[in-house]
Amino acid sequence: MNELKWNDRFNIGVESVDKAHQRLFSIVGKLINLNEDTAKQQHACQEGIKYFKNYTLKHFADEEAYMQSIEYDKYDMHKHLHDNMRDKTIPALEQELEEQNYSTESVQHFLGICVGWLNAHIMIEDRAITGRTANKWVHRASDDEMKSLEKALIQVLHDLFRLNAKLISVHYSCEDFSSGNALCYRLNYKSATGERIQVFLAYEERMILRALGDMLGKKISRVDKTVVYAMRVLSQKLVDCVAAFFELTGAYELERNDVLTFEQFIRTFDKEFPPYSLLFNTGGKGYFAFCIKK
Secondary structure, three states: OOOOOOOHHHOOOOHHHHHHHHHHHHHHHHHHHHHOOHHHHHHHHHHHHHHHHHHHHHHHHHHHHHHHHOOOOOHHHHHHHHHHHHHHHHHHHHHHHHHOOOOHHHHHHHHHHHHHHHHHHHHHHHHHOOOOOOOOOOOOOOHHHHHHHHHHHHHHHHHHHOOOOEEEEOEOOOOOOOOOOEEEEEEEEEEOOOOEEEEEEEEEHHHHHHHHHHHHOOOOOOOOHHHHHHHHHHHHHHHHHHHHHOOOOOOEEEEEEEEEOHHHHHHOOOOOOOOEEEEEEOOOOOEEEEEEEO
């Protein structure tokens, strides 16, 4: 989706919904084109995010009314995805743009998350409404569990890396927040009874370089083997620390700690997204994703 263009295969078969989706594609497509002109970048995003936000609110309400009219059995989960995008993700992206004065990085975050979310949501969750595909958000953790995990991660990111994290999404669906330049790890755990869980961590490269540089007191300019290994060890430490606040791996033993490419990370969730899938902005230093798959 380097060029965001509507294709009829995106249709779900409901005219009002399909027209709204085409309009959303058009809005974000224009933002991508305007973003190529740095002189227009700030104004384009200022106006575009206002329109995107207002149009999204109206579209979500219309789509939810349609789902209720047909008594869609996955309505609650679908609405929760809408609420997360409307109440958490868009306001957080807007705040980042304003705080960073529409920097190139903040604009890339905004466009990357919006384009990725549109792709995943329209192509999967919206098409599932009329049975054209299967849902990928099959399981939903309780709000209390999500809040507990959010607090644990914010505390541990601060303690371990001195990063002030803020939640972007509680339903991170593998949107590319760094043009593929992310360092990803998969930690495999097994219990005494044979139960398994996998914990995934994805770090934006610039976050890693800044965090490690601050820890070592020197500038680090690139991700090399030393950085990859250091973050592998720190990732295990991060999960251990989170488990002290949030019941996670206490009854499990670590089997493997693998380094993944961002493409491998995404493919892990081809069939369904995990119930715990959070995305954070670490105080303007980069994005961080944390997922638990059982």
